[in-house]
Amino acid sequence: MRQFSLDLPPADDAPHPADAAHDARTGGSETRPDRPRPLAQLDAEAIVAGLNPAQREAATALDGAVLIIAGPGSGKTRTLTHRIAYLLATGRTRPWNVLALTFTNKAAREMQARVRALVGDEAARGIAMGTFHSVFARVLRSEAEAIGYSKDFSIYDTDDSERLMRALMERLKIDAKTYTPRTMRSLISSAKNAMVGPMEYGRITKGDAQDKAAMLYPEYEKALRAANAMDFDDLLLKPIVLFEQHPDVLKKYQQKWQYVHIDEYQDTNKAQYTVARMLAAAHGNLCVVGDDAQSIYAFRGADIGNILSFQRDYPNARTIRLEQNYRSTGRILRLAQSIITRNKEQLKKDLWTDNREGDFVYVLEAQSERDEAMKVERRIRDIQMREGRPYKHFAVLYRTNAQSRSFEDAMRRAGIPYRLVGGVSFYTRKEIKDALAYLRLLVNPNDAASLRRIINYPARGIGDTSLDRLAAYADAKGLSLWHALDEAAEAGITGRAKTSLEKFKFLLASKAVALASQDAAEVARTLLEGAGLFTEFRTENTPEAQARAENVEELVSALAEHIAAGEGRSLATFLQEVTLLTDADTTEDTDNKVTLMTLHASKGLEFPVVFIAGLEENLFPMAKAAQDAKGVEEERRLFYVGVTRAEERLFLTHAKSRFRYGKDEPAVRSRFMEELDEEVLRHESGEAFQSRPDRFQRSFGEMTPTRKAPSPTGRRIEYDEGETPARGRQAAKPTGRTSYDDLDPHYFRQSLRATPAIRPRGETRVEYDVPSGGGELAPGARVRHATFGLGKVLGIEGRGDQANISVHFDDAGTKKLKLRFAKLEVL
């Protein structure tokens, strides 16, 4: 099973062969006027033909600063990609002069794929597209010497930085209990994100924790530099330093990237804002897209003020609003509006949709988190069977990763395939980090943090005492830890520890030499074998150890793949890129599985059916965030993001008690629930699922909808209301059934097709038995139309010959068609 995908979009260092030759002459600093225009055959008009007026305006406003305020589901990515294609098709610029920055690899990949579809492989390859971190990591690799780094620098993730911090605190005798390395790291990270240096930070600190952080900050920076390492924040900060100190280098990149695009601009921090300004200073062609209402990353330095004040920063900027929502039903969108209007500071937007009203949004009350998960799981199977939906139409979103557990359990028990995004991901596993530390040391011997990590793993008799002596000796002599290894005896280390150190050093040094002439993956494998990593797993001889061994094997295979994939790739580039991968980048979304993930991870995605779980005080919003208005507003935006992921159906769930800190704690319904537009809501009873008679049996047996007494909170109606069971179903369904699990989904589905269920509020749902082609013509299905091309079914109204189907076509927008004549092919 592949856990790992390294097919990142190319950045600036993956030039076209002809460009490379040109670069060799010009130093890469020119725009290659001598190259033929490869895109002359593209029809610029056709590229923007399918866009709505606002999208079209945004896609064709090429010069100067452009601010696109894009509501959720407004075709933002599409607009951006068509704009890039339009730029190329008009001959305005060349692929290699275009830069597009995103926040996730996934977004970059999607954009890359869409652009490729519009302009072809060759042109798409030339465009620099990627996350801020990955694009600037590559810039820094090219320009490392200018800022006193060697190009094979290590990139430290949060965990690495924290370990480094812990070591520093030990040395400076700062009590790691009162001030955790974690807090210290995070304080320093915030300072770096705000572009506050160690000196300045020392002046402006207030409070004990910050004073300690101020002591650590310069030491931390020194340690990073000595290790030839950068943390995540440095990848954004160092380019600024580079550009400030070397105007010629800045000029080179200004000329290289004449059209700069930034997606999710509301998530930029001060460093990202600054680097964008610097790049755009020469030509002013900066196009940013974002939605202030979806800013959910303040905790990592995102400054919503960047988008709010874009107009002030770029006075000639054009502002374009994308306000039509193509994603969600009317009710879901109204619910979203009712949430976001509670926030004070935001740009004005009037979201609207042509989509049908859709179903109500259901509120499910559960007894416990286990009950909550079970209710969600039942509802998934229910909808899956009634509507014949694939599992991939469903997503369960929650506030914290810890909540995934109960859902995983429920899905497993029910035999529902799921994929979990986030949590402990491949590259953060201990065995992977250990293996990576070995490999890093190979290309960057100064990397003291990696050295410390593995010097005694697997255990080889080098304890704290020896390491302390070695470190003290290195310090005193001004040596790196690596070089001090050669002088173990002088450092006062004797006996077994000394022998081990020598063997360790010899192994690494010889493999580092081998790297120059041999296949990197082979060297990596023999290094890890020689270090005893695999022996360690074998002796443990448990399934877990077996899995760990396989993971390390897989890492080595990924390295081999990376190197085979193109020129200029090495162990060093592999290590730099691998650190920037997120778990979300490693899972493939083509599988037919229910998705479980945090609300944060869901940004930018959409699903036909969405569950938002755990709407309880102190969980969502989190207790910490609820302390001030700003925190609550950010949580509210997060809720808004979650709600607007849903295309057709949305469920909000909360439990009356939740397992926390090892015991059950009573839980109170979230304040957000009290703010919702009750018009679009339906509440469901809070009885525990187990204690009720089987819902389906009852509705099959009785034929009559059950109604509960209205509650003070609004309409409290049983889920089954109005859904008079189909005749076919009832006849086929013996009343004696006790378990939902016994139902044959295929049978169930066929009978559903034969007779339509009657929807509440006069909405009818037609049987889905008219399509030509293999698939199921249901909302969410991909279809092809002879003239309009590819599209997605939004909904079907009416019956038989009268049925109308509304389809959102990728290029022709939303159309309502007579099902009888549409001749749709289901994909």
Place this chain on the structure above:
DNA sequence: GGGTGGCATCTTTTT
């Protein structure tokens, strides 16, 4: 020096 077991302490969200 290294391994084990008991005890406290947590839990946001991520490039």
Place this chain on the structure above:
DNA sequence: GATGCCACCC
């Protein structure tokens, strides 16, 4: 319920 830390023993 998981992880990390510390004390204790080999």
